[in-house]
Amino acid sequence: MKIKALNGFKDIVPGEVELWQKVEETARDIFARFNFNEIRMPILEKTELFARSIGEATDIVEKEMYTFVDKQITMRPEATASLLRAYIQHGLHVQKPIQRLFTIGPMFRHERPQKGRLRQFHQMDVEVLGTPNPRVDAELMAMGAMLLEELGITVSLEMNSLGCPVCRPGFREALLDFIEDRKESLCEDCARRSRTNPLRVLDCKNPTCREQVEEAPSIQEHLCEECGEHFQAVQDGLQQLNVQYSLNKFMVRGLDYYSRTTFEFITRDLGAQAAVGAGGRYDGLVEKLGGPKVPGIGFAMGLERIVLLLQQQEEKAEESDRIDIFVAGLGEKASEFAFPLAHTLRRTGLLTAMDHEGRSLKSQMKQANKAHARYVLIIGENELEQGAAVLRNMETQEQQEIAVSDSLSSDLLEILSPAQKS
């Protein structure tokens, strides 16, 4: 019986992994430009960490987590909680009043897989801890937009404010009143949501619900003075940075910890999975997890979704399997000589390949061609006797005799020096 990967788990094989590398490299570059530092956390955490941060009543915690029940340990379903745990544990707030951190890695949620949604998926996650400054909100969104733009992905940025513990209860009341009035015309899901998480009614996809909800009270009009000013300042910042965005009063988030600014980078090209990236502010969360009273904001982007978009755009990453030299030994004696020679070449930093199967020269040339080798070093019995080998430039088809002995000739190294790579 064949063993296959688990449902919702995927291998990233050669040919596909290049695109991932490109995305990760671009992300690291952008994050560095914005003065972010990398942090890496373990994948397993105490279950309690996620229950307390994401929220006991959320779908993620209620039914989507991979948990070792007997040990009360869970594979992280998102990065923010782990990152904050590490931040608190290591007293990073003492080392620097404002921390700008990012991490890239796998997350786990036991959902039914579909397009753009897997059980093990990968996120890049960015967090700024220690400042409530609305400029940082704008800066983060600008960074996300810059990253996607640099990758050649077109998205729209939508944002909203969810208010704070001062003003949200008032809005909640107003919304519940509104829902109560239209109870009859809302869908079953919304009836349930109105009890568990009324804000979610706002982003129901059911067309009739949408119509009804058009007239719902807007959180943006229920913000307290401070939240209102903050919201305005974020928008001013976005305009200063020339970031295109639109306000979406219906956008709410599925995690409990968000406050004030929330935003999503949205695409129309991934079917049901519209969000390529999303995040927001969580000013009370660090304290809730037992840390200092510091505000924070962050966002996560889904690597799978970005890669899917790039694949759809056929923006294939450049072939990165070009090698410097293929060492072709003809016959057992020559191969025996070539074996350590290839090793020496690798020591000097050259991308070197050779065949161990004793195949014909023709076959080895084919292999070299497929590997996009710049040069082939042909070592036959004849050459061996004279301490020489033939070096063929695969592009120009020029060949020259080159002296090889136990130590490599300087000629060879000069020709092959990595600096010469075009």
Add this chain to the structure above:
RNA sequence: GUGGGUGUAGCUCAGUUGGUGGUAGCACCUGGUUGUGGCCCAGGAGGUCGUGGGUUCAAGUCCCAUCACUCACCCCA
């Protein structure tokens, strides 16, 4: 957790009213060139037809079950 679609070679797929699994494409190997790549030509290898049952003289094909994949709902990155 709920619905729909699809399962044939490593990949993309043909397969007629049930009658021996495909000169199919890509990829792979060998040869055409006794020691020289790409193009071309010839040959080769590669399959429990997702799995288990049933109908039948005979099942890739019809029936039932099951599993997997996939899309959508829910939810989310």
